[in-house]
Amino acid sequence: MIKINRLNWKIGGEAGYGILSAGEIFAYACLHGGLETFAYLEYPSLIRGGHNTYQVWVREDNVQSHSSHIDLLVALNKETIEKHLHELVPDGGLIYDENDNTLREYACATRQKNCFAVPMADLAKQAGGQKVIRNMVAVGSSFGLINYPYNYLFDLIARFFEKKGSKIIELNQLAAKAGYDYVNHKYSSQFEYKLKVRRINNPKILINGNEAIALGAIKAGMKFYAAYPMTPATSILHYLVAQERNYNLVVKQTEDEIAAINMIVGASFAGVRSMTATSGGGFSLMTEALGLSGMTECGTVVVIAQRPGPATGLPTWTEQGDLRFALHAGQGDFPRVVLAPGDPEECYELTFLAHNIADKYQLPVIILTDKYLAEARQTVPLFNQDSLRIDRGELADTNRLAVDARFVRYAVTMSGVSSRSLPGQAGGIFTANSDEHDDTGLANEEAKVRTIQLEKRMKKIQSLRAYIKEPIKLYGLEGADITLVGWGSTKGPILEAIKALTGEGKQVNFLQVRCFEPFPVKEVDSVLRQAKQRILIENNYSGQLGGLIREKTGIDIAEKILKYDGRPINPEEIINYVNG
């Protein structure tokens, strides 16, 4: 039976084989043909050698995660077959490079059905290129097999290699075409999976979480970004610095993460929206200055793209092990906001919101993501720009300031938020002080002043509660038989699982927690009290959200799917659990 527009494609090869560009070109070629994709890269913490894979799940409806079921596997090395052949569905296909002897022998020994030998190295050579260009032969072969028009590939290669010049573009196109023609003639009639171009009206983009965060920040008027490279947060730095001159940003790679966060506090003090991003290790170094942001009431936005810890951990893999850390990092009590987007659209929207909160409520806002969300690409509609409003909060009016008095920067108010002046503003003099201070910022250790100022700061948490419109989201029907509970990047796999389970006639809904501080006690409690069967799903060992829910609501979620092998949860794991 022919299967149209539902294909999960995976290419694997050694690091340095061009797996990333092959995968991205495949995914964008599908996007341009009106198809929706989810594109997911796995790679070890190495530059050369080691095993890379890129998976692209293609459908007509919105694809929200990767999957452990592969329909078409493309092997540029033996390891791809060793590690991933078991993921292939029974009527799936394997394309491999038959010029590689060990690979050929191994492929033939392991699988007969739908085993498509392609002389990739030879075809690359005939196209006039080196062996490295095999990746384009492989992409061409894949599209040839599934009868997807070659011209999408042709155009994309031109776009991807634009900077490398027309010669390289042409070479890659020739190699892709050679693979396309070879497979199309020889094998395409044997393979049942096909992709067909669709006309769609609304333009879509293919974007990952890090890019979405960068876009949210630029849109929010963030002008100062300081960071130290750390996977999986680094691509935010790369993205922003490339826009430095187009959007008038200052993007600074610092000597360490301590400098990065102290800098963004300084920029915020000077009146500029600022942000940093790191992973758990870098955030460990930032904890003292996170409190500085809270104490001096200089709002900041800190992105933690989590990876498995502790210590260096698994640098290029994924985990949700830093929720508790984000909530409690830093000495003493100070107000903070912790947000957790679950997909690229939420990354964009919540980063914009984070900058408004940081400015208006003058405190640190943490955005928690992870490697899976940061780097996997998803097809989404063009981001909305119209309904987003900049909210800078209360700025002191120079005309109403007394020139020679110190400004009461930390005035005690109902909301805990006081209006602020900016350095250089006449009449606005105050001290931003990491020591406890009086209302103009001068150091003060009196019991009464301490109590008043601490309470003033902490009050902001209650004041801003209503400002966060959707601290939770409930997907699916209220009163479903099963309620899945999760946060962050598990959202995609959970929603994919629900689609499949609903198809099987099951009633399942999903409670997504998007804000941990202030914790939406009422909202979470009311959903969970009604739930008939609750299952907690987290990419960590200790079930950190589960613990938090128990602490805040008293509800203990006994059933748990916890995964902490560095790999994202896939929909099948959830489906299997629910189906017992």
Next chain:
Amino acid sequence: MSTGKDFETGQFPTWCPGCGDFGIWTALKNAFVEQGLAPYQICVVFGIGCSGNMASFLNVYGFHGLHGRSIPVATAIKLANHKLPVVAVGGDGDGYGIGLGHLIHAMRRNVDITYVVHNNQIYGLTKGQTSPTTEHGVVTKSTPFGAIEMPINPIALAIDTGATYVARGFSGNVKQLTELIIGAMKHKGFALIDVMQPCITFNHLNTFHWFYQRIYELDKEGHNPVDKAKAWARAMEWPTQLSVDENRIDKIFTGLFYQEYRATYESQLPQLQNQALVEQSIDDINIQPLLEKLA
């Protein structure tokens, strides 16, 4: 026209009577007054220590940050609003110990800020432990058998690392220190002023008397601060005989060791040429072109 009083918050300093910190406080106020600046036109970032406690005595836009972290804060304030004069103030532990990493990078970065270090060769606020500039062999609370490590030489370090204005002051010479601060603030680039500051409570070696015996002013010796080799040679001179000895010949030079004209970090950012970051409007930023690149 501002006066010295305008730069006082009204809180009288909590420093030990006779502490060298008073002289530095005075020199800063003088330098601001002499440049015709009003308090609101200046931003000073303080570290943590007896030195940093000046945050509560000096009336300016102040930022009293974390121990060792004044430089990154000051750097970012300058990048966010490069029209604002930015000064950083801290101790030797703050700047040469816990914060040394930031200092070295700030010097090679050459952001236009002035860094005044109260170098009392001791940790004052924590009550007398060894610091990165404590002389070899000196007994402190944390080195009861004498400091084993060699002290670092801030002037040599700064010349080597790329600071473009390198000076040593003495809190017993407020007039010279005032001039050095004015010179540093007028200088376009990173300025380090290492100020010898007797801690009368915990440092019983490097006292006012000890310094008066040894100090010589560079400009009176005909030193030319653009001569890097000479600056280096002068920087290398430091007493080898530490005890008070009326017949000693060792010299400590104060004044401007080295000055170089090199483009500042911020002057090399075209995005800052028209407006400071803080002056830019952030309403209605259009990201459509960026979205299209992802389509």
